[in-house]
Amino acid sequence: MNNSLNWSNDPLLFDPEPSPMNDWLTANKLLSKDTLASKEGKLYALVNENILSLNLYPILVRKIDFIREKESDRILSRFPFIVLTEEEKELIKKEILLIAETARDYFYRAINSKISAWRSRLNTYLERGAMPYPLYRCACKVLNVLLMINEIESQFFESARGKRYAIPTKISKQLAYLCGVINGDGHLHKHYLRVTDETKEHIKLISDLLGNVFSDTGEIFKSGNAWNVELRSSSAVRLINFLTDHSIHGPKYQSLREPILFKHLGEPYRSLYWRGAMDADGSFKHHISFGSASEMYVSDFNTYLHSIGIKSKIGKIKDYAFCLTIPAFYRLKFINLIGVDNPKKKSDMLQLLKLVRCQFKGLKQENLIEGKYFNLLKLSSLSLFGIGKYLTKIRGNKTIKARSKELGIAANLYSDYENESRTLTLRTLQKILQVNSKTLMIILTKQPNLQYQCSTSEQVKLPIIITSKIIEIMSLFEPTKTYVKLLHNDSKMTSEIVQLFGLHVEHGRINSRVVLKFCKTFGVYPKPTVDELRFDSIRDYLK
Numbered sequence: 001m002n003n004s005l006n007w008s009n010d011p012l013l014f015d016p017e018p019s020p021m022n023d024w025l026t027a028n029k030l031l032s033k034d035t036l037a038s039k040e041g042k043l044y045a046l047v048n049e050n051i052l053s054l055n056l057y058p059i060l061v062r063k064i065d066f067i068r069e070k071e072s073d074r075i076l077s078r079f080p081f082i083v084l085t086e087e088e089k090e091l092i093k094k095e096i097l098l099i100a101e102t103a104r105d106y107f108y109r110a111i112n113s114k115i116s117a118w119r120s121r122l123n124t125y126l127e128r129g130a131m132p133y134p135l136y137r138c139a140c141k142v143l144n145v146l147l148m149i150n151e152i153e154s155q156f157f158e159s160a161r162g163k164r165y166a167i168p169t170k171i172s173k174q175l176a177y178l179c180g181v182i183n184g185d186g187h188l189h190k191h192y193l194r195v196t197d198e199t200k201e202h203i204k205l206i207s208d209l210l211g212n213v214f215s216d217t218g219e220i221f222k223s224g225n226a227w228n229v230e231l232r233s234s235s236a237v238r239l240i241n242f243l244t245d246h247s248i249h250g251p252k253y254q255s256l257r258e259p260i261l262f263k264h265l266g267e268p269y270r271s272l273y274w275r276g277a278m279d280a281d282g283s284f285k286h287h288i289s290f291g292s293a294s295e296m297y298v299s300d301f302n303t304y305l306h307s308i309g310i311k312s313k314i315g316k317i318k319d320y321a322f323c324l325t326i327p328a329f330y331r332l333k334f335i336n337l338i339g340v341d342n343p344k345k346k347s348d349m350l351q352l353l354k355l356v357r358c359q360f361k362g363l364k365q366e367n368l369i370e371g372k373y374f375n376l377l378k379l380s381s382l383s384l385f386g387i388g389k390y391l392t393k394i395r396g397n398k399t400i401k402a403r404s405k406e407l408g409i410a411a412n413l414y415s416d417y418e419n420e421s422r423t424l425t426l427r428t429l430q431k432i433l434q435v436n437s438k439t440l441m442i443i444l445t446k447q448p449n450l451q452y453q454c455s456t457s458e459q460v461k462l463p464i465i466i467t468s469k470i471i472e473i474m475s476l477f478e479p480t481k482t483y484v485k486l487l488h489n490d491s492k493m494t495s496e497i498v499q500l501f502g503l504h505v506e507h508g509r510i511n512s513r514v515v516l517k518f519c520k521t522f523g524v525y526p527k528p529t530v531d532e533l534r535f536d537s538i539r540d541y542l543k
Contacts, residue, residue, distance in 0.1 A: 004105035005141060007066045007134065012055070012147070018063040021190070021241070021248045022255075028245045031260040052170045052265070056155055057147055059242045060167065060235050061133050066110040075111050076121075077160035080167075080235045081130040088139075089126050095142050096122050102138040130158045156215070157235060166215035167235050171243075173541045174209050176262060176269040177341070179244050180276020181206060183256055183297075188241055188248045192232040196223075201343040202279065203227040205539070210236075212542050253293040258300040271308075271338055272538070274301060279342035284349040288326040288334055291317060298322040310334055311488065329476060329487030331356050332528045339535030350530065358525035359487075360475040363466070367522050373441040374464055376452075377426055378521050382514070385459060386450045387429065388420040390443075394433075407432055423453070451502065457513040461502040473497055477510075479519040484510040 007013065014025040065078045084092070092099060100118035107113075113121075125131035131139075140147045154166040168175055182188070186195045195206050203220055207229045211217035218231035241248050245255045262269045282290045292298050298314055302324055305312045310330045317323050326334050331352065340346045365371065367378045376382060395403045395418075404414035409432070416422035417432070430440050441464050444450060451459040463470050476493060478485040486494070486508045494505050503512055510516075519525065 004108070005102070006106050006108040007063060007110060008108070010106075010137075012058050012137070013061065013063055014058045015063050018067050020064070021062070022250060024062055024241070026242050026245050027261045028257065028259060031264065054169055054171070055147065056167055056169060056239075057133060057137060060238050061137075062238075066107070068110060074160075075107070076132045076135075079132040079134055080157040081125075081128075081160065082133050082136045083130045083156040083158060083164065084126070084136075089129070091143055092122065092126060092139050095139075099135075099139050099142045102142050103135055106134060106138050133157075154213075154215075159233075164215070165233055165235070166213075167239060168213055171261070171265060171269060172213065173268060173272050174213050174538065175243075176265075176272040177276040177538050178206070178209055178213060179240060179259065179262075180273040180278075181280050182240055182276075183244055183246055183252070184277050184280020184292075186240075186246070186280075187252070188237050188246050190237065190249055191234045192230055193237050193240060194228055194230045196226045196228050197280075197342070198226060199342070199344045200227045202341075203229045205341060205343075208542060209538065253297075256292065256294040256297040258297075258304060270304060274304060275339045275341065275538070277301070278338060279340060279345060282340075282345065284340065284345050284352050286352070287328070288331055288352070290324045291321055293321050295322050298324050305334075308337055310337070327488045328356065328478070329359070332359060336534045339537075341538045353528055353530070353533075356528050358478050358527055360477065361524040361526055363471070363474075363522055364524055368466065369438050369441060372466055373438065373445075374462070374466065374518075374522050375437055375441065376444070376462060376464065377430065377437055377440070379426075379452075379454070379514075379517055381425065381454055383423040383425050383453045384429065384444075384450055385420060385424075385453065387424060387447060388418045390447055391418045391432065452514055454514050454517060458503065458511075460512055460514050461500065462514070462518060463500060469496070470500070473500060474519065474523050477519050477523070477525075479516055479523070479525055482511075482516070484512070484516050484519055486510070 014030065015023075060080050066075065068075060096119055097115070100115045100122055103118045103122070104113065104115050122131070122135065125135065137147060153170050153172070154168045156164060156166050158164050181195060182193060185197055186193055195203065197203050197206070200220075200222075207217045207220055210229065210231050214231065214233060214236050216231055216233060216236075218229045220227065220229050222228070237248060240246055243261060244259050245257065246252055247255045258270075259273065262273045278290060281292055282288070290298065290301055302312050302314055305324075305326075310326065310333055312324050312326050312330075314322060314324050335349060335353070340349050367375055369375045398406075400415050400418070401411045404411040407414065413422065414432075417424050417428075426440070430437075433440060433443065435443070445464050450461070452462050453459045473493065473496065476487050476490075476497075478487050486497075486505065497510070498505055501510070501512070501515055503510065503515070
């Protein structure tokens, strides 16, 4: 008997010993110690050849299920009943005696019945068209067929009372999103899962997704000011617990983290998981933020966002929660890469989008010279300082009177330009040098310490040669009517801005009319619109 396959030595079951539900081996634990899991074949049992495919048997059946606590326990009613095809029923009938013997051995010390009793049970289940999952495991062993079928997307089961439902055998986009929502607004209990939200519309969406994934839309009801959807399925509870580590019937915050399985799968599963989490615990009111009592969970989201090029900051809310916020510069990118499906939060997001003023989309080619230089002549009324020595140098041995006569400029005026006691506009300088725009810009690049001014504004430095660094800096600007706002207040970048323009940055803004005019003249800063939203709704994946 000890050499026969039974529940205590079944290599497909994950847990080494019968253990309480919150100590079960889950995907996170299996994938975290993949060397041991690979040796035991359990990583294969988890993902098979295709990481999208799941072997449901060790997820839905646990060793603790075989432990009899009292004589009246109905062990078989604890298990999901797998729905049989007509072909499977015929095959089982042919080998029913051998399957009954295998079942006697498999349930060793759990159900002590004779082979004849197991045969009788099998006949009853064949008439019903569904049997407990461990009995199906025994049948597959005798018939030498795979317990896991890769071709199907979900497996139908019945509860002990005959209620039919489906459990997905593959990771889907809907399932990834649901995992995020449940980790945020959901709770797992032994026999049911519940999701709570302030809006009926979002709960209706969750109900539709549950129907799509589990063939059961659950029950929608209102409790106080909150709407709920409750799905009574211990199998669904076990699947969500396995994928996410979400605690069953207990505090969930210590167990919250980004599921490692979704990290392995990559996109779009990771972004959809975090969209679900945002639809639960995120906010688009005034700014984009995400809060949780779990520091690790918020840190996982922060790490993911950085991996897709979105910077974020983590702060603490009082003494019990952590909050991640997205700088204004990354709002549109966040919305397009993560998305939102909660109707209330989508409405908040659209309002927030109106507050996102201008975001850099590139340079105005018509105001550039050969795509290499900013044509500063396009800045009206721009004066410069620091060019006097150059004017003296090119005058050579000529007197100021002779030089001014050549240019048709009053001698005292030309003298003031060289002495820099009078404002010199770029247009006047071009007339003095008698050069085209490109040559003028090249000359200016070779003059050190030039500064520019519009009317009585503060003097600043301006770049002329276009570089990737200057484009990066311009992408951080948001020009308003009277000043330039920095969309991302990074200390290193701020110091580079100060060095580039030779001015002060105060409270995340540049109070310079010259820099403001520079941005508006050379940069394309349109206001984002709804047409720029590029994410698909989770409803698009409903079958």
